[in-house]
Amino acid sequence: MIERYALPEMAVLWTPRAGLERWVAVESLVASVQAEHGVIPKEAAERIAATPAPEVEAVREEERTRDHEVLSFLAAWTAKMPEDTARWVHHGLTSYDLVDTGLGLVLRDATDLVIGAARELYDVVAGRALEEWDTLCVARTHGIHAEPIRFGHKLAVHAFAIERSLVRLGAARDSIAVGTVSGAVGTYASTGPDVEAEVLGRLGLAPEPAPTQVVARDRHAELVCALAVFGASVEHLALELRLLQRTEVAEVEEPRTERYQGSSAMPHKRNPTSSERLCGLARLLRANVGAALEDVALWHERDLAHSSVERVILPDSLHLAHYQAVAARDLVAGLRIDAERMRSALRSEGGRIFSSQAYLQLSHAGMEREEAYRAVQAAAQRSRRDGTTLAAELKQDGADLDEELLLTPSDLDAENVIRERLTARLAGADPARRVR
Structure with a gap:
């Protein structure tokens, strides 16, 4: 990820160095558990755990000739260990x-x-x-x-x-x-x-x-x-x-x-x-x-x-x-x-945003649903065109409505x-x- 969108607490998890340290932690823990189970010598496991992670540059250098990231890591890391310790690293893995x-x-x-x-x-x-x-x-x-x-x-x-x-x-x-x-x-x-x-x-x-x-x-x-x-x-x-x-x-x-x-x-x-x-x-x-x-x-x-x-x-x-x-x-x-x-x-809408209230009022007053819808729609279109209010247009049409409901939010x-x-x-x- 480019630096612009990489926040520090996230970016630090993904550095090459952090990756190598995770690998060392995993390998060291495996060796420790294997020693507890008698698979490898206890002394070897202790020396493995005490060996710090290799430098990123050392791993990259190994990779130039090995073309294998994990083997390159192991080579760079075990280079810091005695031979009788290194041979127990990555055992069975x-x-x-x-x-x-x-x-x-x-x-x-x-x-x-x-x-x-x-x-x-x-x-x-x-x-x-x-x-x-x-x-x-x-x-x-x-x-x-x-x-x-x-x-x-x-x-x-x-x-x-x-x-x-x-x-x-x-x-x-x-x-x-x-x-x-x-x-x-x-x-x-x-x-x-x-x-x-x-x-x-x-x-x-x-x-x-x-x-x-x-x-x-x-x-x-x-x-x-x-x-x-x-x-x-x-x-x-x-x-x-x-x-x-x-x-x-x-x-x-x-x-x-x-x-x-x-x-x-x-x-x-x-x-x-x-x-x-x-x-x-x-x-x-x-x-x-x-x-x-x-x-x-x-x-x-x-x-x-x-x-x-x-x-x-x-x-x-x-x-x-x-x-x-x-x-x-x-x-x-x-x-x-x-x-x-x-x-x-x-x-700004001259009450047109309350058209559904007008429509429902007309329906409750007994007007057929489609007729009520078309009446309010026509009044709203005239209101928009002429800059009047929806209530005024409906009143002109003879609709007997509660004007207060057409001027304030429901x-x-x-x-x-x-x-x-x-x-x-x-x-x-x-x-x-x-x-x-």
Whole structure:
């Protein structure tokens, strides 16, 4: 991931140095457990654990002649050990016992970062929804004014979407927190399942129940899909805020610093760049889904077609989702809401946004449904054309209606059930662990 979208706490997990240190931790723990089981000498296991990770440059130098990353790592690392110790390193293991167990560790920890940031985003969006519950604005369908809605209701829609992603991410996190220490093709012929159970238990990973030579890649595809759905939900939120910042609407505005400059040529511009960025990054997350699904089907007990792909898409997807969660949290937390502009939009339609109330009143008064609909539709069209109010046009048609209901928002008390649901969720169980 390029530095621009790599937040430090995520980036540090994916450095080459961190990768080598994970491999050393796995190999050292395997040696320790094997020594406890009498497979290798205890003294050798102690010396293995005491040997620091090799330098990245040393491994890369070995790889120039070996063309095999794991063998290059082992050569660079064991070069620091006595020969009677080095021969017990990687005893009974295959390369992907090391690679996939290390991968399970970093995927677990990186997903935990995403979940933590997404939970903070959920709390902020839900909190702002409750804070702005009584702020009225006009809803829009197809981009056209519809009926009044609470701005808190708008935000609640996105809070619940983020909550659903937390559930998916929690499930994906458990699915990828898996390793394997099962030997060449997963038969335990050269290392026993008891060693695997102890190693993975101490690492906080689950075993692959039917290993081949690798951990099954449907697990990784599940994670990438969950990240992409989360990204799409962040995009949905960001797109709504982009649309509400258009000059013609201007009902909200992103937080700005005093140093903000929106255009190199037009000093007046205040562009929704934060929202736009979140929308753009969601495209990358979606693009990675296809590649992750392609990685699921491997030849027989394994091939290497997946390796080059997941070196890119796994860290990139986790970086992007983490960045999105943190950036969206800050965006919503600092969002400026122009309640007067929203009230102005409600008043701008001459009461036409209350057409459904007029339609229902006429129906209750005994007018046939289609006739009532057409009467209100015709009155609304004249109102728009002539700049009059809907109530005035209907009165001219002789409709005996409660004009007050055509000038103010309808009773939205029933909408409070959404607020109650949101309040209950915030006070309830951790959404990342809730089962649907």
